[in-house]
Amino acid sequence: MIGSSDNNGVELPVWSVSQLNQRARQLLEGQLARVAVVGEVSNVRVVGGHAYFSLKDDRAQVAAVLFSREVELLGFDLVAGLKVLATGRVTVFQPRGTFQIVLDTLEVCGTGALQTAFEELKRKLDAEGLFATSRKRPLPPLPRRVGVITSPTGAVIRDIVQVATRRFPGARMLVLPVRVQGAEAAPMIARAIGKASHWSKELGLDVLIVARGGGSIEDLWAFNDEKVARAIAASQIPVVSAVGHETDFTIADFVADVRAPTPSVAAELVFPEQAELVARLRRLAVRIERSVGRDIQRDRHRLRAAGNALGDGRALIAVQSQRLDFAIEALRRSAQTTTAARRLKLEKIGTRLAHLHPRVRLGQLRGCIQAIGERVELLAVKQIEWRRHRLAGVAGRLNALSPLGVLERGYSIVLGPDGKALCETAGVKAGDRLDIRLARGRLGAVVDGIETEE
Missing domain, CATH: 1.20.5 (Single alpha-helices involved in coiled-coils or other helix-helix interfaces)
Structure with missing residues (x-):
């Protein structure tokens, strides 16, 4: 180790990278020793039986490792989104200078926010029937053209093209470039699926591959978006979901017609x-x-057996020819008999039709109408004469009962001062003026005397 001075003239030790990482490890392990950390599991990778992942909260994350012996003792699957209580020792992985926690125990204590949102959307879409097996459509055995919705750069599109052209050199593909990560990814993916479905006939598309590489639950979150799920469900052509690695599951995987563990496998399934x-x-x-x-x-x-069974065909033809002659003669006689009978029947029908001709029928109806008219006229005359005699009799009886008829016989009607007809002397006194009505004319009179009959 060599020395160096800082700006204040204080001599500083100069470390090699290995020495620095070793010193940092010693300090961390000496100061923190064992720790217990609560966090959400993310970005899980299993290599050689060892589990490498991150523990995070809403502001930071730290690398964690769980060696194979502890992995085997876990009573649950280590998947992204789990909220866990992790216990272990803090250290530095010297070859890379990575700050990490080497864990010896891991307990589930809930689910993280993303995992909770994932489970809620999964339950909602499942209740609507979007995951139903009956909705799944088979892939076409020989697609004319395949739409690939993914990032236009990166290993995913290269892997799909490589596998497709290797399996089927004449493969035709249409790449619809989209973002596969970030806030803009989900709307772009949903729009691309909708457009590909809408124009599938014009573009000759028979199937869609929606793909991206592996990553953490945050990296794959665009494929857990409800808009993307509904766009896949509404697609008019089958959709293959190829998102992440084999251990990664997204909402798109459940809605798609086929789920492929990797983009390369998707190409193998389609082509x-x-x-x-x-x-x-x-x-x-x-x-x-x-x-x-x-x-x-x-x-x-x-054919050979039938020929042997038939024998000489000329004799058979002769017999059949004779039968045909007899049949023709019988048919001719039957036709003549039938023709004569039908001719006679037609003549009878003609006679009947002659009687039913409209001109004949019209003359008959005209005669009937004339006779009916004469009868009606005669009945009308008789009815009028009978009603005239009856009216005269009724008039005579009415005339006999009429006061006017009585007056014609010399009688008169005497009306008192009040204008009412008088039948007796009661109510009349001397000097009253009376009105006498005759058959023709009226007389005025004054009472000068009254005689009362007992």
């Missing part, structure tokens, strides 16, 4: 192996050729 297709076609051609050959051979044997 068939051309050599395998060719081999299968050749096998089918051989099977068809053999099947057709067997059918031809079988039919040849059947």
Whole structure:
């Protein structure tokens, strides 16, 4: 170790990188020793049985490692989003100078905020039926063109193109570039899925691959967005979700028609192996050729057997020709008989139709109408005459009962001073003026005397 001075002239020790990391490790392990930390698990990687991950809160994070022996003793799966109580020792990983906690115990004490949001959205969409197996559509066996929604740069698109062209050299793809991380990622991904679905027929798209590489739950969060999930569910063509590594699960994986553990596997699922297709076609051609050959051979044997069973065909033709002559003669006689019968029937129908001709029928109806008119006229005359005699009788009876008729016989009606007809002398006194009504005319009189009959 060599020396050096600072601005104040104080001599400082000069360390090598290894010495600095070793000293830092000694200080940390000496000062902190064992610690207990509460945090949310993120960015889990398992290598050689050892689990490497981060513990974080809303302001910071720290690297953590759990060696294979402790991993085997865990009673739960170590996944991103878990809120845990971790116990271990603080140290520095000298080769990299990484500050980390080497854990010996790990207890679950809840879920983190992102994991809680993930579970809530998962339950909501599952209740709506977006994860139902009945909605899943099969992938086309030989897609015309495949849409790939991912970042235009990076290993993901290169892996997909490499696998696709290796398996099917004539593969056709349309890359729809989007952001796969950050605040703008989810809206871009949802729009890209919607456009690809809407224009799928015009673009010749048969299937979509939505992909990105691995990362923490924060890195993959765009694929846990509700808009992205609903865009996948509404797609008119099948969607393959290839997000993260095999251990990573997103909402997009549950909604998609097919979930691929990696983008490379997605390409293998979508694009068939051309050599395998060719081999299968050749096998089918051989099977068809053999099947057709067997059918031809079988039919040849059947034809030969039928020929042997028939014997000399000329005798059979002669017999059938004679039967045909008899049948023709019988048909001719039947036709003549049928024709004669139908002619007679037509003549009868013609006679009936002649009687039913409109001109004949019209004359008949005209005669009926004339007769009915004469009868109606006669009945009307008789009815009028009868009603006239009846009216005269009624008039005579009415005339006999009418006061006017009584007056015609010499009687009169005497009206008192009050204008009412008098039937007796009561109420009349001498000097009263009376009105006498005759059959024709009226007389005025004054009472000069009254005689009362007992």
